[in-house]
Amino acid sequence: MxxxxxxxxxxxxxxxxxxxxxxxxxxxxxxxxxxxxxxxxxxxxxxxxxxxxxxxxxxxxxxxxxxxxxxxxxxxxxxxxxxxxxxxxxxxxxxxxxxxxxxxxxxxxxxxxxxxxxxxxxxxxxxxxxxxxxxxxxxxxxxxxxxxxxxxxxxxxxxxxxxxxxxxxxxxxxxxxxxxxxxxxxxxxxxxxxxxxxxxxxxxxxxxxYLGATLIAAGVSVLLIWISFVGDAFDWASWQTAAMLAGTLVLLAIALWVETRxxxxxxxxxxxxxxxxxxxxxxxxxxxxxxxxxxxxxxxxxxxxxxxxxxxxxxxxxxxxxxxxxxxxxxxxxxxxxxxxxxxxxxxxxxxxxxxxxxxxxxxxxxxxxxxxxxxxxxxxxxxxxxxxxxxxxxxxxxxxxxxxxxxxxxxxxxxxxxxxxxxxxxxxxxxxxxxxxxxxxxxxxxxxxxxxxxxxxxxxxxxxxxxxxLKPVTLRTSLDKPDSAPSVARSVAIATEAVDATAPLDQTSVLSAADDPGPAPGEVRAQGKLGP
CATH class of the missing domain: 1.20.1250.20 (MFS general substrate transporter like domains)
Known part of the structure; x- marks a missing residue:
């Protein structure tokens, strides 16, 4: 195994x-x-x-x-x-x-x-x-x-x-x-x-x-500012409304373009x-x-x-x-x-x-x-x-x-x-x-x-x-990863294992080493070293 x-x-x-x-x-x-x-x-x-x-x-x-x-x-x-x-x-x-x-x-x-x-x-x-x-x-x-x-x-x-x-x-x-x-x-x-x-x-x-995140945040912010003030500080049909809605659309459109590249x-x-x-x-x-x-x-x-x-x-x-x-x-x-x-x-x-x-x-x-x-x-x-x-x-x-x-x-x-x-x-x-x-x-x-x-x-x-x-009816899988992704997971585990100190034994009774990519289950560990920061 x-x-x-x-x-x-x-x-x-x-x-x-x-x-x-x-x-x-x-x-x-x-x-x-x-x-x-x-x-x-x-x-x-x-x-x-x-x-x-x-x-x-x-x-x-x-x-x-x-x-x-x-x-x-x-x-x-x-x-x-x-x-x-x-x-x-x-x-x-x-x-x-x-x-x-x-x-x-x-x-x-x-x-x-x-x-x-x-x-x-x-x-x-x-x-x-x-x-x-x-x-x-x-x-x-x-x-x-x-x-x-x-x-x-x-x-x-x-x-x-x-x-x-x-x-x-x-x-x-x-x-x-x-x-x-x-x-x-x-x-x-x-x-x-x-x-x-x-x-x-x-x-x-x-x-x-970071550029995509900034553009998304900016687009949403402009939309929310418009929602908060329209009808109060300025009219629905006003240049402020036109400017803010146009700004929202432009920012989100640029964000979409950035995300594709x-x-x-x-x-x-x-x-x-x-x-x-x-x-x-x-x-x-x-x-x-x-x-x-x-x-x-x-x-x-x-x-x-x-x-x-x-x-x-x-x-x-x-x-x-x-x-x-x-x-x-x-x-x-x-x-x-x-x-x-x-x-x-x-x-x-x-x-x-x-x-x-x-x-x-x-x-x-x-x-x-x-x-x-x-x-x-x-x-x-x-x-x-x-x-x-x-x-x-x-x-x-x-x-x-x-x-x-x-x-x-x-x-x-x-x-x-x-x-x-x-x-x-x-x-x-x-x-x-x-x-x-x-x-x-x-x-x-x-x-x-x-x-x-x-x-x-x-x-x-x-x-x-x-x-x-x-939603399509599905039965939730019982494995941590999708079966067709197993090779990439194995490579990730190998990378993590290479990065650890090979001189200290891993204490599996007190350490949970699972999160970035799945490692072996308790009792199945073969590599040595303490994982994690």
Missing amino acids: TDTTAANAHPRARREVLVALSGLLLALFVATLSSTVVTTALPKIIGALQGTQTQYTWIVTATLLTTTATTPIWGKLADLFSKKTLVQASVTVFVLGSLAAGLSQDPGQLIAARAVQGIGVGGVQALVQIALAAMIPPRERGRYSGYLSSVTAASTIGGPLLGGLIVDTSWLGWRWCFFIGIPVAAIALVLLQRTLRLPVIRRDNVKID AAEPIVPLGIVRQRTTALAITGSLAVGTAMFGAAVFLSQYFQAGRGYTATQAGLLTIPMMAGILVSSIVAGRLISRSGKVKPFIVTGAVLLAGGFAGLGTIDHTTSLVLMSAAMLCVGLGVGMTMQNFVLVVQNAVPLKDIGTASSTVSFFRSLGGTIGVSVLGAVLARHVEELTTHGTAVRAAYGDATGRIFLICAAVAALGILAAVL
Whole structure:
């Protein structure tokens, strides 16, 4: 049996994988938490810093934008360099951004600090999925994807609750919404150093497509700026609108041209054009819009539209969090058992659209029982679709492309969330203004206007249903790599083995050496030397 065959035949022991995942999951938790912990605190933050409704939206959008722009860069780097070092670097950037956010003195400083946070968040979110994909086969990955979805759910939906508790506690204050993640991130760094041991695959003449990444980020940024200010600072039919839309199209067109010619493109068009990847991207756009839209605007609805405190607003979102937790764990285990993923994605997409259709009927007097049922459906839908859209893509590509493929799907999911929050925030602001102009009370205006933006979410989620239905039914493979990619994997393992110290024995009881390309399973190692940095 060759080393590669051994790696495919003997997946890593579950305990070994969980130990290696401990630091990754903690890093994922605190990074994702940073995107939502401010949602319930934003009204008080904006009040304290004397900000505007547009700045309210951009405090969230800035993080999503830089997360989106940097995710494919982190993914490409993960295919070229040490994943462990990259994870540690992304957590460090996150800590620096959190510190700066907590010390901000005005909305502009806070938005800039949140942008730095987003760079770290993009790395953590992409690299955790990539490391998991390199350690275990797709068939078994469903079980562990449930852990990722659970952590993401707890941080995404639990963040508003924590933020509410912080701002409602007089001796803490809103700045602790940013400071609280720093010690947790420090613990994650310690765990990563102690538990994650990964081989480093060295490649010569590596070229990172920084130009393509810059053009994509610039194009998306111009679009978001237009969405934020159109109808307020300038008219829809104006030279500013024409200039910004033209600028967006030109920048993205040049980015597309650059990507077709780059030696190492940030968004490889060959992978994106594959049917499975294209459909997963479409579905991920819908999930991203839904997840971030729900987290941001439900909290605002409960506070501004219903008069609840920040803590109460967080508690009222528990049905959605429970739905994500339950569905992600149960679906993950069933997927690992059956190897079938499409039925769960289709079911989740239908629940997601149905839940938002229910939320689309709300106003400032809607029964909380009915809202809880709708939020539960949204949560169940997110739990069944979010990680599984990534999983079907990981199953379709060779291991050497896992980083790029995974981050590409994550990129478009973040893009959906970024554009979604900006568009929905703009629609909400305009509708609230219309209602208050016609004599409606501000609280009632927020309550009535929120239903309209959730109808938009329902329409986007319906697009996710179409993408899910069109996915080809597949049985997830039980090997780490595609069978036709085995020779290239063997060569990569050989390169990694040549780079290690040949004098020290490898301690497989405490070292997990799996991530850049699969090595032999525990007990099958023949090469000597300690792998990883």
